[in-house]
Amino acid sequence: MKFVSFLSVVVNGEMIEYYDISGCYILRPWAMSIWELMQVFFDAEIKKMKINNSYFPLFVSKTVLEKEKDHIEGFAPEVAWVTKSGESELDVHIAIRPTSETVMYPYFSKWIRGHRDLPLRLNQWCNVVRWEFSNPTPFIRSREFLWQEGHTAFATKAEADSEVLDILELYRRIYEEFMAVPVIKGKKSEHEKFAGGLYTTTVEAFIPNTGRGIQGATSHCLGQNFAKMFEINFENEKGEKAMVWQNSWAYTTRTIGVMIMVHGDDKGLVLPPKVASVQVIVVPVPYKTVSTETLFDACAATVKCLSEAGIRAESDLRDNYSPGWKYSQWEMKGVPLRLEIGPKDLEKEQVRAVRRDNSEKVDIEMKNLAKEVKDMLDNIQQNLFDTAKVKRDACIQVVKTWDEFMEALNQKKMIFAPWCDEEEVERDVKARTKGETGAAKTLCSPFEQPDMPEGTLCFASGKPATKWTYWGRSY
Ligand SMILES: O=C1CCCN[C@@H]1CCCn1cnc2cc(F)c(F)cc2c1=O
Numbered sequence: 001m002k003f004v005s006f007l008s009v010v011v012n013g014e015m016i017e018y019y020d021i022s023g024c025y026i027l028r029p030w031a032m033s034i035w036e037l038m039q040v041f042f043d044a045e046i047k048k049m050k051i052n053n054s055y056f057p058l059f060v061s062k063t064v065l066e067k068e069k070d071h072i073e074g075f076a077p078e079v080a081w082v083t084k085s086g087e088s089e090l091d092v093h094i095a096i097r098p099t100s101e102t103v104m105y106p107y108f109s110k111w112i113r114g115h116r117d118l119p120l121r122l123n124q125w126c127n128v129v130r131w132e133f134s135n136p137t138p139f140i141r142s143r144e145f146l147w148q149e150g151h152t153a154f155a156t157k158a159e160a161d162s163e164v165l166d167i168l169e170l171y172r173r174i175y176e177e178f179m180a181v182p183v184i185k186g187k188k189s190e191h192e193k194f195a196g197g198l199y200t201t202t203v204e205a206f207i208p209n210t211g212r213g214i215q216g217a218t219s220h221c222l223g224q225n226f227a228k229m230f231e232i233n234f235e236n237e238k239g240e241k242a243m244v245w246q247n248s249w250a251y252t253t254r255t256i257g258v259m260i261m262v263h264g265d266d267k268g269l270v271l272p273p274k275v276a277s278v279q280v281i282v283v284p285v286p287y288k289t290v291s292t293e294t295l296f297d298a299c300a301a302t303v304k305c306l307s308e309a310g311i312r313a314e315s316d317l318r319d320n321y322s323p324g325w326k327y328s329q330w331e332m333k334g335v336p337l338r339l340e341i342g343p344k345d346l347e348k349e350q351v352r353a354v355r356r357d358n359s360e361k362v363d364i365e366m367k368n369l370a371k372e373v374k375d376m377l378d379n380i381q382q383n384l385f386d387t388a389k390v391k392r393d394a395c396i397q398v399v400k401t402w403d404e405f406m407e408a409l410n411q412k413k414m415i416f417a418p419w420c421d422e423e424e425v426e427r428d429v430k431a432r433t434k435g436e437t438g439a440a441k442t443l444c445s446p447f448e449q450p451d452m453p454e455g456t457l458c459f460a461s462g463k464p465a466t467k468w469t470y471w472g473r474s475y
């Protein structure tokens, strides 16, 4: 789906309404319901991990936010400030949280005294503000967005390392099991990682239509960097004073944008059933040979039968739109399955099912309705993932030399190359590929590393390669 159509699809699909402040968007129910369905899954999963939700203030004082210069110096231009209340200047300017490390960690320091206070594992569902200037795009890059941010503290590095991967697996599930979007799990390079942390793990998605990678969600091990900065110590079992090991992890409303870009087509949105607030829309096809009331009753009974089977079904009984108009509107909104009920269907005690993913039409017997519809929805979910994976894999290009790299980059590929893992070389590749469509950067080094034949050289530096890494232009 091309960019222009992305902007029109999110508006025509009634997900987004533009707002009079640039970079800010209204999330309408059709989008908010997707966020909520994911939240139900993720919140239940972190509760199983004994992670508690909390809520910290939106505001950070300047002194606290700038406690450690190098943590935010690169981000300073993005920070939004409250400088006045009414007509009076605030003597201490207050930042709106762009992320909550500096909000939370002074209290982690206060609450964590002994090893019995560990692990401390908090999450919050909230909004954050980052006053970015690069091209704002609904869901993908906005000045305010919704996310969950997890912040955890452990006595040992091993516990932190293990939780980083547990959370990353939840992010993979969000993308692959709910959004039907294939992602690659891996580690960010030293250049691309969260500078305040020890290492960053990520699930990377790829948008075949634009040939750009996109960071899907991140799970950072912060090491003891913030413990040092905020003096978060505890007395360990040997009575020694030790610093905690911390993680922080987030996914955002960007997930919805990725899903739209991957599955959308020229008829509009295509929603995976797992995240569709309406999975089945029932549309009556009136005809003079049968009373509208009979048809409407059949639609209502169909909705009731599906709802009782746990399927999110609605009927569209509006009498001021034709069936054809309704079909295109619900296709634009991406409803996975449409059931048409006309006189003939009534006679044969069946419904005409039309799939949104491949436009296939099949007749379903009313008596097997719930089971057949459930199976079709599962099939649509799987088909969307399989189709997206084939498309994404077709974009992956293995390269060994600089020329092959440049050719693949200009063919909008997701490049898989042997790399010497030197930060200087990554900076050099960025400089050499700078262009109006943006430079190439590392996306991640996948945990699953193919073997590196003896003597393989880095595609960019010619030095001995140490790891296989995905490269590409990105959002
Ligand atoms: O990405 C995560 C997971 C959830 C908690 N935070 C981490 C790292 C966020 C990295 N980051 C990202 N963006 C920022 C923007 C700012 F304006 C700013 F002051 C600080 C940051 C900033 O620290």
Ligand SMILES: [Mg+2]
Pocket (backbone or CB within 6 Å): 130
């Ligand atoms: Mg940023």
